[in-house]
Amino acid sequence: MASVSVPAGGGRGRGLLARPTATTGFWSWFTTVDHKKIGILYGITSFAFFIVGGSEALLIRLQLARPDQNILKPSVYNEIFTMHGITMVFLVVMPLSAAFINFLVPLMIGARDVAFPRLNAFSYWVFLVGGIFIYSSWFLGGAPDGGWFGYAPNSVVDPSRGMTFYAIGLIITGIASTVSAVNLAVTILNMRAPGMTLFRMPVFVWMSLVVQLLLAFSLPIITVGLVELLFDRRFGTHFFDPAAGGDPVLWQHLFWLFGHPEVYILVLPAMGIVSEILPVFSRKPLFGYQFVVFSGIAIGFIGFGVWAHHMFAVGLGPVANTAFGISTMIIGVPTGVKIFNWLGTMWKGDIRFTTPMLFAIGFVAMFVIGGLSGVTHAVVPSDYQQTDTYYIVAHFHYVLFGGAIFGLFGGMYYWWPKVFGRMLSEKVGKLHFWMMLIGFNMTFGPMHILGLQGMPRRIQSYPASLGLDFWNLVSTIGSFTIALSVLIFIVNAVSSFRKPKGMEADPWDARTLEWSTTSPPPEYNFAEVPVVHSLDELWHRKYAETEGGRVVPVAAGGSGTEAHPPQGDGHGIHLPGPSYFPVLASIGFPVLGYGIIFNWPLAVAGVVILLTGLFGWALEPSAE
């Protein structure tokens, strides 16, 4: 049995390559299978894409700041807004949520790693190469320019190579998400510590589980669509060509049957984060834990039955429009339940306005707006006017930025000390929050008005005669305010590393297991696998309730005390060893992708790389 670090020279196993040995240092990041390091990799990568996608947003806002501008010509503008959407959905919010899920879920359920650690590394590397593949299109004949929704037949007849990159790139990132969905669902179902029953799991873990199931069931649908699109573009099939018996609306069904669950894939992790933060800083348990969990599950189920509300204007007929209008209203109910339960959590609490708490409250406040404007879309005849206008752009940014991004930033402030052992500055953090809140509302609030005033989406410019100038300018100013607030966050993040490490295990007086181990946690997470007795396990170790409902601290409870030493020496703990093969196998995908686009021998090379990686992986013991 190996100890934590594999002894040097002990690497020559039965595999294709000598087993990597380093667990620290630059190169160790390429071979690591530690869920915490992979979580950090996801976080850094998706934040880098956030900067890129955000810069694209700024270019869009610059172009639209004044009427009749031509800063970006139409061809470039279409590439930019398409890449902004693809980036933010597939390369920012999804992997940023994956960063939290990867890092936190094993810690929250008292596990030492995920169920399949090398598969976890593979997911990350496939996601990374998929993102790079899509972005390489800028230099190889033009970026995708048919919208992130890639409506056929425009995405088929589009002469630029971009939409082929789109189809292949999203298939690659889809593989990453599917693999990690299976991995994390198995982890949550099978790797829980003794006593960690399903209904003792933190809400974040519950939401992560729902998201993994949504991914596992929805990604195959878009993959079918993407393969058909690729075949139409590259091999002359006619899936979406009505002249040959195909149907353009088929693409829309496939896309949105994925695309709507995707919305919940993007926002449920943030809802989970908020459900962790609000109780800690209200010093109360989550109000109606079961209701919140069940409404999350309900959202996941109903989320598969509302897709055609993206298609009210397609001409599906009054019966279909009625059915999807009503199902869309129904999904508003469990969403509303969550809002009320969050309010209930804060009610009668002892609320401390730390930065994570501000972001969580900001999430609730902004998500209410996005939810309410969502209800106006369910009113189908009203949506006949709003669909494909800036009103929709406003709506989903309130859900995905005011919702998901605010929640994720809250999570960053909250778990930063756990991940890096250092605090982010609260002072700078609050400045970040207020600037972002103001900038966000300046940017996206006016878009409601613009949409109702008749500004369609995805237009490269608008004439002065429509009277849209003022709010567009406000929106542009708002977007740069957001950019400034993100810069402030970066400064905060970078300067946190100049502080000494050595954060206590539980700086926020938190409630869940990840705070019972050191900050940052050791590679093996827990020296002793915790035994769980209740929901909010850590809180119950620290406090007890008297008969009268008064809360009293337990002597010698909590983390980092003599009773529960968080840090053993880790001796004898069996951990999976690092591996070269996940990263090697992942490189096969983009090579195969370039091969399909440019040159068939290259495709063969891609398959060979992939198979070599998988072969070596199969022969390599999971640990030596």
Place this chain on the structure above:
Amino acid sequence: MRKKTRVLLGVGALLLVAVACAPNATQSSLDPQGPYARKSYDLFVPVFWVAATIFFLVEGALLLIAIKYRHRKGRDRIPPQIHGNTRLEIAWTILPALILAGVSVPTVTTIFDLARKPAGEVMNVNVLGHQWWWEFDYPDQKIITANELHIPTGIPIYVTLCAVGNGYDHIPAPSVCEPGPPDGQPPAPVGNAVIHSFWVPELAGTQDVVPGRANTLLLQADHPGTYTGQCKEFCGLSHAYMKFTVVAQTPDDFAAWVRGQQADAAMPLSGSLAATGLNEFVNGACIQCHAIQGVEDPNGNPLVQNGGPNLTHFASRACFAGCILSTDEDNLRKWLDDPPAVKAGSWMPDYGLTPQQIDAIAAYLLTLK
């Protein structure tokens, strides 16, 4: 600090309402000018107020709770651990459900209302979405025009929508909108047609234009006037430049307009610059795509419309090129000189016309009242 932001948000919401009611926007869904647009609007407004009420209640509760239960210095008491309240939670599950059930009733009736073809008199128009301009075909009046849709006030217009390819890719396909070509000609090619969406917010909600399908839409104007619209579904390079106007006229004015449009094109005086232009037109590339009723090609056959707008009464329309240019000599010169420079991706290429040719053709086109 929170309070300030709340106040800001409140002011913002009020501004939204105020601006939403401002009358000066010209393509606004908040300024319905006919019964069908009004149906959407009459649902939006009450739902907006319901949503606004819930907004103020929920955000108000959030603000109140945040202020009332904020941590105060020196207090170290941990609040009672309330785990929930089943009754309360059932109540706030049922209450939104009831509100939504209430909203759903008028929603459903209006959906079916808007989908029903009216029993009385209607006027049929086929609307054809091209990359990136709109063509209007009046099957009963036998008129084909572009960019400017003329309608009579007071009666419903029953629009059939179809998407057509650009004419360079002849794949015969069944098209429900029988467009320009006279009997015996193949129907419009669907080939590389893409999805558009027809939207003139003051007269009706939007309806997508999907290749291979014939969607329908009802619109109607109460009063004479000009209403602007544009393509709402991303349709490629010049999506932003696919506009049109609807000109609503009294029934008498409309009838007069129909008679004018049914007539053959005006013939220029021989020897004029316009006559030179006509000569350039029929002997050049123009007739590959464009038709002018009453004009013959060098072989004596009538011109066949093949992908480009019908130009018979070109100069009677206030705008051209997807309604991004007003019809005047300067704009026409600019366009003829290099169409893709004016409108990215234009299917009409730069034919390298000489300035003399441009002057002549522009002069001719402007005679086509």
